[in-house]
Amino acid sequence: MKKIISIIVSVFFLAGVNTVSAEEAIKIGSAAPDFTLVDQKNQSQTLSKMQGKWLVLYFYPKDETPGCVAEACSFRDNMVSIQAKNTVVWGVSVDNKESHADFAKHHQLPFTLLADPDGKVAQRYGSLRNLIIFKIAKRHSFIIDPKGNIAKIYRNVSPKSHVEEVLKDLQKLQGS
Secondary structure, three states, X not given: OHHHHHHHHHHHHHHHOOOHHHHHHOOOOOEOOOOEEEEOOOOEEEHXXXXXXXXXXXXXXXXXXXXXXXXXXXXXHOHHHHHOOOEEEXXXXXXXXXXXXXXXXXXXXXXXEEEOOOOHHHHHOOOEEEOOOOEEEOOEEEEEOXXXXXXXXXXXXXXXOHHHHHHHHHHHHHOO
């Protein structure tokens, strides 16, 4: 019985560390990996079409969970300040577009939520936790500059204070 438990624990551990190479590949100054995903309005959104604007790309675990609600509502509540910095916000999780539509409507979110149900985009950004029986996005964020390069990486995000940190960093990065 101990051997079976040990094998199960090892499998879960190994599944959780399969994104290290992606994390190492994403560096400040490198080109942000391009992707196209469907949003909560069933429209395709492509990262490379965002050139010319600053973008906050934030990954979050699950719609309607307490930390994810706090983070999304903080972005919502600071949207005027974010937009004043010529910045767009995109949230990404492995939830489907229908879940995102409900989440956006319930919390009146004025920004794009992208569905990454297979977790491929989250994995490319080193932001996927693969737990064998299910996948969730890790709470990571990236600021992408108008040229499409990674300007800032956040791997330890506090849902309640993250947006304040992002606004301060946008001000530094934009020199304003």
